Amino acid sequence: MADASLRSSEPPPLGDGEVHLWRLPLDPPQWLLASLHDHLAPNERSAAERYVFQRDRNHFIAARGYLRAILASYAGCDPKDVRFDYGPHGKPRLTRSSAAAGLTFNLSHTRGLALCAVARGRELGVDIEQIRPAVDILGIARSTFSSGEQTSLAKLPTAQRLTAFYDCWTRKEAYIKARGDGLSYPLDAFDVSLAPNEPAALLRSAEGSTEQRRWAFFAIDAGLGYAAALVVERPVTHLYLQAWP
DSSP: OOEEEEEOSSOOOOOTTEEEEEEEESOOOHHHHHHHHHHSOHHHHHHHHTOSSHHHHHHHHHHHHHHHHHHHHHHTSOGGGOOEEEOTTSOEEEOTTSTTTTEEEEEEEETTEEEEEEEESSOEEEEEEEOOSSSOHHHHHHHHSOHHHHHHHHHSOHHHHHHHHHHHHHHHHHHHHHHTOGGGSOTTSEEEOOSTTOOOOEEEETTOHHHHHHEEEEEEOOOTTEEEEEEEESOOOEEEEEEOO
């Protein structure tokens, strides 16, 4: 079982089996946003300019700028020197030639907040969602959850369904991201836990129990109004929850 602590400092040493999870506010002051923009590569700056709304543009700049700053801080290099490759389904990873080679990471952002997970030598995925009460919970579940997850959700009292829905959603997304399969992996091929007070876990996999033993699931407290989950290849010895300075 991994332990967790909250820190707000420069990154501590990243040991084998450790995962560092950074909580990143996406509405920084203008001076900080300008600094984060300076971290970006030319293609990232072009991508930022394609956003129609200023807020969305700023959130993209902040998320990518923070990501570069975080990875560079572990590697001891300039954020501009961090280089990315992409897997067959779009999962970003560091190039072998990058100064930060050897690190694994995953980034997720929603309205106003992002999470960035960093480890060494193990795949991982993170997902964060802003909780929106006005959603068709059971309707969306029918198209995205497994039959077992749908049944579990429908059996819950109405007052508990919104939280359970987002717990399930973020755990499934984090798992898909950790695998690097994107939407090519069927969402009904596995079940995750969702009931209140039930530990985050992979309950069933079409690939069998080996797949269940491979991954550690964590429910993440990202703050009021958000749901989040982290999935990491085992073993995980420590999970540090941190606020980026």
